[in-house]
Amino acid sequence: MKETTVRLLLAASVLLLIAGAIFAVTKQWLIAALLGAGTLCCAAAALNIRNRKDEK
Numbered sequence: 001m002k003e004t005t006v007r008l009l010l011a012a013s014v015l016l017l018i019a020g021a022i023f024a025v026t027k028q029w030l031i032a033a034l035l036g037a038g039t040l041c042c043a044a045a046a047l048n049i050r051n052r053k054d055e056k
Contacts, residue, residue, distance in 0.1 A: 002049060002050070002052075005046075005049055006046045006049055006050045009042050009043070009045050009046035009049070010042070010043070010046045012042045013039050013042035013043045013046065016035050016036075016038045016039040016042060017035075017036075017039045019035050020032045020033075020035035020036050020039060023035060
């Protein structure tokens with residue numbers, strides 16, 4: 001379950017990065033910046049989940 005969550009978050013991060021690059025090419029900087037922030041948040045969440053130790 002944890003591996004699937006990490007993969008989905010990384011996939012979302014990559015898709016947000018691609019969308020941000022498209023908006024940057026069309027010079028819509030505000031949208032590109034917001035997508036960049038979303039990319040960083042998804043990547044950070046994926047790394048946080050991957051490195052988390054399950055406490056029992």
